[in-house]
Amino acid sequence: MELRAQPRIVIVGAGQAGGTLAALLRQYGHAGPITLIGDEPIPPYQRPPLSKAWLKGETAAERLALKPLKFYVDKFIDFRPNVRAVKLERSARKVQLSGGTEVGYDFLALATGARAIALPIPGANLEGVMFLRTAADAVTMKAEVGPGKRLAVIGAGYIGLEVAASGRALGAEVVVLEREARPLPRVVCEVLSTFVRKYHEKHGVKFELGVKARSFEGDGRRITGVRLADGRLIRCDAAVVGIGAHPNDELAAEAGLQTARGIVVDLEARTSDPYVFAIGDVAHRPMPIYGRMFRMESVPNALEQAKQAAAAIVGRPPPAGEVPWQWSDQYDLKLQIAGYPFDVDETVVRGDPARDKFAVFHLMGNKLQSVEAINAPAEFVVGRQLIGSRKAVDKRRLADPTVSMKEFSV
Incomplete structure (x- = not known):
């Protein structure tokens, strides 16, 4: 060239x-x-x-x-x-x-x-206090997580929950600490949040919700636990901080x-x-x-x-606009989200969370703003189309799983 x-x-x-x-x-x-x-x-x-x-x-x-x-x-x-x-x-x-x-x-x-946003609390520089943003971070974490290890995850966002799922797959004991009352509090609705928490609990993850970390405790060199604001000590061999970026x-x-x-x-x-x-x-x-x-x-x-x-x-023509989307893999769950629930006045659930396959649609009037789908690719794909087209939808039929999503396809 x-x-x-x-x-x-x-x-x-x-x-x-x-x-x-x-x-x-x-x-x-x-x-x-x-x-x-x-x-x-x-x-x-x-x-x-x-x-x-x-x-x-x-x-x-x-x-x-x-x-x-x-x-x-x-x-x-x-x-x-x-x-x-x-x-x-x-x-x-x-x-x-x-x-x-x-x-x-x-x-x-x-x-x-x-x-990654650091926690400005005592003990933050102890060995075993980790973040996950780079390949180097991942190498460090991989050496710290395994059978018999106790892992504390601070923050129940996407990164925190993915780390928790991977930690359990590697045989570690995992506890997730979250200051809000539910996991994924800023990114998904309560229906999905409750489902995700229960699914993690079925896989052995423990949750401490509505708590705040006061300090990282250690032996002078390495972390041995997380001290909560209520005085309790959560013992661990390593901690991952995932409170945002x-x-x-x-x-x-x-x-x-x-x-x-x-x-x-x-x-x-x-x-x-x-x-x-x-x-x-x-x-x-x-x-x-x-x-x-x-x-x-x-x-x-x-x-x-x-x-x-x-x-x-x-100097090429601009590309067509896209509907924002993201995904998260946890255990055998595929969580796919399209759009954002801005200005929403109604939420519609399609499917049954007890079957590990459902979708939550967020609407403003009869226009779809966002869809959150668990193991429901058709609902995600068509939902993303509807968000982009701004096509009006029949909420009653959208909530009916016997009605094919192809009916709503743009």
Whole structure:
């Protein structure tokens, strides 16, 4: 491949969003220089399997890579591992890097992702207190979880529950600590939350709900338990903190780009600077279906925004808008969610949770806003279509499992 005099593209962040953007630019015909800057020692990789298949030993580490290292060489993508961007100079269109070097750009894409939120309590630096955001985190965790080990999971969100399920599969005793009154309190409805809790309990996971961690207790070097605000001590050999993530938007904010707990972008993934894009977990983006802005942490969102930015950079027509969706695998459960339950005034349950196969539809009037599906792929697929089309639905028939979902297909 011969590099031609086309715009210089610099991508800061070599995760799923950044890696996908680099590959798409070449696929879309961009023949100019591409520099991909990553602060980890390995090429872009998939993160979802870290808490599931990889942690349980069901997939090899090399299978996590989005592309083999040879791809970046063959496509003349200047991949720079173990490098951080430390300052963005927009007027000069250059990025200062760790080690004192710098790289110039014509277009810049910020794919800096998000970082795990730490618990600011005593003992947080003890050995055995872990997070799960990177491949290195997963390697550490895999060495800590196994038969006879006691694992405390702080936070009953997606990551926490996936880790809990994998921990049980590996033979560890698992207790989940959550400050709210139910698991997944900020992301799913109470019907689904109750089902998930009971399913985990059937697999031996214990829950402590409505509790707050006061400190990590240890022997001076390593964690031995989690002290709760009510004074109880939850003994453990290791703990995973999964209480959410904070967007890595500091580089953008310091450079004067518009931020709002994330980097504000438009439907081309373009920031307040027309030469700078932001994609993936760090982007605070429009959601036309709901008439609002929102920051999403999901693989589908990272891929969609990579397409948006790539199309804008090379001058292709913008891709069609997508209905946001995400998934979570826990034990033999496939949880699939499309849309968000904004402005909902009615909820419809289709199927029977006791049979481990059902869906919850969230409606605003007769328009579907969101669907949460457990082992119900047809309800998920058609529900996602209905959210995107804004087609009115008959709620009574939607709730009737004897009515085929094909009737509602758009």
